[in-house]
Every structure is written in structure tokens, then in C-alpha cells.
Amino acid sequence: MARPEKSRNIHEPPLYTEFRPVGMGGMMGAIIMSIDEYEAIRLSDLEGMTHEQAAEEMGISRPTFTRLLDSAHKKLADMLVNGKRLIIEGGNVNFRFMIMRCADCGHMFRIRTDQIPELCPMCGSKNLIMMAPPFGGGRHRRGHGHRRHGRGGSWGKGPHK
Ligand SMILES: [Zn+2]
Numbered sequence: 813m814a815r816p817e818k819s820r821n822i823h824e825p826p827l828y829t830e831f832r833p834v835g836m837g838g839m840m841g842a843i844i845m846s847i848d849e850y851e852a853i854r855l856s857d858l859e860g861m862t863h864e865q866a867a868e869e870m871g872i873s874r875p876t877f878t879r880l881l882d883s884a885h886k887k888l889a890d891m892l893v894n895g896k897r898l899i900i901e902g903g904n905v906n907f908r909f910m911i912m913r914c915a916d917c918g919h920m921f922r923i924r925t926d927q928i929p930e931l932c933p934m935c936g937s938k939n940l941i942m943m944a945p946p947f948g949g950g951r952h953r954r955g956h957g958h959r960r961h962g963r964g965g966s967w968g969k970g971p972h973k
Pocket residue numbers: 914915916917918919932933934935936937
């Protein structure tokens with residue numbers, strides 16, 4: 813019984829989405845890591861969560877989480893050993909938070925995706941930049957057809973809060 817794939821909860825978009833080896837300029841090709849794979853590494857390897865905890869955080873089953881993490885680790889190894897570029901993008905994901913930056917005063921802040929402000933909380937400027945737009949321009953829509961564009965009505969309805 814195949815269930816439709818649920819989107820995975822991601823805390824916030826990665827700020828760094830491309831890595832390349834020094835000197836080689838990424839001549840050995842590129843690896844695409846999905847944002848849910850990135851989040852699996854962050855939760856398990858950086859935050860130290862168990863697979864159970866991390867799976868719950870992302871709203872997926874533990875076996876799915878383990879598969880995601882294994883896949884992410886293989887990509888990291890390929891990158892490190894074979895000197896490939898790494899690009900983080902795509903995946904069926906929902907962000908809980910966004911990082912925004914004010915173009916006028918440079919203030920950077922984290923905000924819930926259902927509470928995007930119009931004005932910079934520091935200087936009141938309207939020139940706010942999303943550091944990593946959720947699904948804008950197709951960058952995060954790889955392979956998943958018509959995802960809704962940012963600011964959709966169901967943002968923030970995850971299992972938490
Ligand atoms: Zn500002």
C-alpha cells in the first residue's frame with residue numbers, strides 16, 4: 813500500500829548550498845543533496861538526535877529517516893573522496909522557519925514561515941531578503957511537480973505547536 817509521500821519538516825533552509833574542493837574547481841562533477849538529506853545529517857550528526865527523535869522531528873518514519881541519512885552519508889563520502897562539488901537543493905520539504913536579511917541595515921533574523929513580517933524589526937525598512945526562498949524559481953521543486961509557492965496557507969501546521 814503506497815502512501816503518497818509526505819513532505820518532510822525542515823527547521824530552516826540551509827544557508828550554504830554549494831561546496832567545492834579547493835584548487836580543482838569541482839571538475840570531478842557535482843552531487844545533488846536534497847534538503848531533507850541535509851536535515852537528516854544536521855539532526856543526527858550535528859544535533860546528536862537518535863534516529864527515532866530525528867524521524868519524529870521531520871515527520872517521517874524511522875526506516876525512512878535511516879534511508880535518508882545513509883543516502884546523505886554516501887554523498888558526503890563521494891564528495892570528500894572523489895573531490896566532487898556538492899549542491900544542496902530540492903526535496904519534498906516544508907520549512908518551519910526562514911532566515912531573512914534586511915538589505916538596508918544588514919540585520920539577519922529567523923522567523924516562522926507563517927509569520928513573515930513586512931518590515932525590518934530593527935530599522936523598519938521594507939527591503940527584506942529571504943536568504944533561501946522556499947520554492948521560488950524552481951530551485952527547490954526538483955522532481956515534485958507543482959509544489960505551492962511560499963506563503964501557502966498551510967504553513968506552520970506541522971505536528972509541533
Ligand atoms: Zn533593517
